[in-house]
Amino acid sequence: MEIDLIVIGPASVKLGSRLAAESSLEAVAVEHKTFPDGESYIRINGDVSGKRVLAVQSTYPPQDRHLMQLYLIIDALKDLGAERVYAAVPYLAYARQDGRFRPGEAVSVNTVIKLLEALRVDGFITFNIHKQASMEAFHIPALNLSAMPAIGAYVKELDAWRPLVAAPDEGAVSLAREAAEALNAEYTWFEKRRDRLTGRVETSYRKLDVKGRDVLIVDDIVSTGSTIANVAQMVKAQGARRVLVGCVHALLAENALERMKAAGVDLLLGTDTVEGPVSQVSVASLLLEGLRRIV
Ligand code: R5P
Numbered sequence: 048m049e050i051d052l053i054v055i056g057p058a059s060v061k062l063g064s065r066l067a068a069e070s071s072l073e074a075v076a077v078e079h080k081t082f083p084d085g086e087s088y089i090r091i092n093g094d095v096s097g098k099r100v101l102a103v104q105s106t107y108p109p110q111d112r113h114l115m116q117l118y119l120i121i122d123a124l125k126d127l128g129a130e131r132v133y134a135a136v137p138y139l140a141y142a143r144q145d146g147r148f149r150p151g152e153a154v155s156v157n158t159v160i161k162l163l164e165a166l167r168v169d170g171f172i173t174f175n176i177h178k179q180a181s182m183e184a185f186h187i188p189a190l191n192l193s194a195m196p197a198i199g200a201y202v203k204e205l206d207a208w209r210p211l212v213a214a215p216d217e218g219a220v221s222l223a224r225e226a227a228e229a230l231n232a233e234y235t236w237f238e239k240r241r242d243r244l245t246g247r248v249e250t251s252y253r254k255l256d257v258k259g260r261d262v263l264i265v266d267d268i269v270s271t272g273s274t275i276a277n278v279a280q281m282v283k284a285q286g287a288r289r290v291l292v293g294c295v296h297a298l299l300a301e302n303a304l305e306r307m308k309a310a311g312v313d314l315l316l317g318t319d320t321v322e323g324p325v326s327q328v329s330v331a332s333l334l335l336e337g338l339r340r341i342v
Contacts, residue, residue: 049099049342050133054091056104056120058113062137062319063103065331072101077120087112089119096128101338103135107298107321110140114159121166133170133342134163135334137320138296142177143268148243160184170341174320174330175222175267175295188341194318194330195222195265198293199229201316201328207232207261208288215239215250215266215278222265226293230263237278250277258286269294269315272303276310283311292316297325 052073055063067074075093082088102120106113117136124132141155156177163171164186171189176182182191202210210232214223216239227234238251262282264275269292279290290312297317304324307315317325 050101051098052100054100054102058105059103061322065329069331070335087115091123095124097130099131100124100129101133105137105320106140107138121168125167131169134168135172137174139173139176142181145178145181156181157184172337190337190341192333192337194295195225197328197330197333199226203230209260210263211260212263215274219266226265248273257282259288261289262287263291265293268296270298270300272306276306279310279312289313296321
């Protein structure tokens with residue numbers, strides 16, 4: 048692979064170490080701190096001059112801090128003479144605002160992409176960006192990978208009983224299809240509406256054949272857990288044996304874990320695109336495979 052070393056950002060320490068271990072590439076740590084007034088400090092702890100570098104830094108909450116750290120890392124690497132800088136941003140923050148839904152709104156995914164390109168990053172990789180169409184804003188080699196095959200493979204080991212895979216809204220149907228293929232199972236989906244002002248989520252009722260079966264609900268993001276809770280409650284009330292949730296980016300805002308547990312979720316699986324309490328599934332191998340396509 049045409050990469051000389053991996054620079055491990057503060058938000059992706061575990062994933063960065065897995066990438067280094069799996070690829071046998073040299074790893075360079077990033078020293079970081081927050082000044083008393085809240086500003087971020089970054090120091091690249093190694094020689095990157097003339098090197099082809101993969102910088103790994105996710106941007107899960109606190110998004111603004113992790114994004115600023117990412118920008119500082121990329122700019123420092125360029126400034127220190129790295130020959131090429133590829134950015135792996137396993138969770139790309141601000142991607143859900145991918146359009147102007149109300150007049151005057153900032154289209155934040157485009158702002159983030161413009162800033163990355165202004166810093167002269169040479170290539171970009173992410174996982175399950177909220178909408179594939181957002182990738183069209185890039186002018187550099189950029190790849191959006193799916194972590195669902197890794198989640199599907201993990202769930203397969205759990206011996207789910209007559210599993211049914213469910214997407215909580217139409218946007219997640221392709222994820223449900225991917226997981227269902229990995230599990231050799233059926234899939235279905237629900238209809239969801241979100242009030243753009245209050246953020247409240249409503250899911251239309253559906254009667255399903257789930258009695259005594261395991262249901263795997265899949266989504267790209269779990270934020271407040273309301274989307275998942277609505278579906279979990281419905282399938283548990285219809286007699287589902289276990290409710291498993293496989294999500295790529297477990298952001299877990301507010302009291303998401305309690306909300307989902309109260310709704311009947313038995314197990315929540317997330318990936319290491321977000322380093323947190325449920326990041327059991329690693330995307331390291333998928334990322335290294337993807338990297339070969341853009342370097
Ligand atoms: C939105 O369409 C996303 O795919 C997720 O369904 C959403 O972000 C989940 O948010 P929450 O957990 O707050 O319901």
